[in-house]
Structure formats: structure tokens, C-alpha cells
Amino acid sequence: MLAPVVAGFVLHPVLxxxxxxxxxxxxGLLVAVSTAETSEVLSEVxxxxxxxxxGLFIMIGGLIDTGVIDEVSKALADAIGTNELGGSLTMLGASAVLSGVVDNIPYHVTWWALAL
Structure with a gap:
């Protein structure tokens, strides 16, 4: 099953x-051919x-759709201006501080959304 799924990932633009x-x-195909009991599998989830x-992806999607992420990224771009080195160092420094306060997963998803 691994080979068709990897092939599907590679060929997704063509398919x-x-x-x-x-x-x-x-x-779904793995569940269909498996002999494991559904209740056992669902209890392990x-x-x-x-x-x-x-909830995290719904929240980030809502922030993108309402334009909050766009406004924040524009404000950051205006603050950085053309100073790419300073902007990169500021982002790395802010990342170091904030990742110590906020859990890494929501923090990373938010930065990813800002980069879009």
C-alpha cells in the first residue's frame, strides 16, 4: 500500500x-483489507x-479568511522594509523567545500561515 500512496503523492499534479x-x-484501503477490529483501532486513536x-487549522483558516494574517504579515513587511538580514535575525530572535512560551506546533502553523 505504501508504494501506491507514495506514487499518488508524486503524481498528484497529474492526477x-x-x-x-x-x-x-x-x-481507507488499509482499513478495508485489515483484519483488526474497528473498536480496537478506534480506542488507540x-x-x-x-x-x-x-481546531488549530480551523482557527488559522479563519484568520486567513478574515484577513488578520494578511494584515499582520503586511505590518511585519512594512516594519522590516528592505533590510532582509535584520528581518531574518528579528524573526529568528522572536522565534527563539516565543517558542519557549508558546507550544511549538501552533507557533509553527502560525508562522507558516504568515509566510503564505
Missing amino acids: HYEPSIVALLGA EWPTLAFFA
């Missing part, structure tokens, strides 16, 4: 399927972690 669809199809990530 016009998103990588998430390829991953879900691979997972870390539901709070999945709910956290779902």
Missing part, C-alpha cells in the same frame, strides 16, 4: 487529486490530539 485525498484513500489539530 488532479490533493495529497490529503491520496492519504485518506490509502488509509488520540482523539484529543486530533481535535486540537482540527
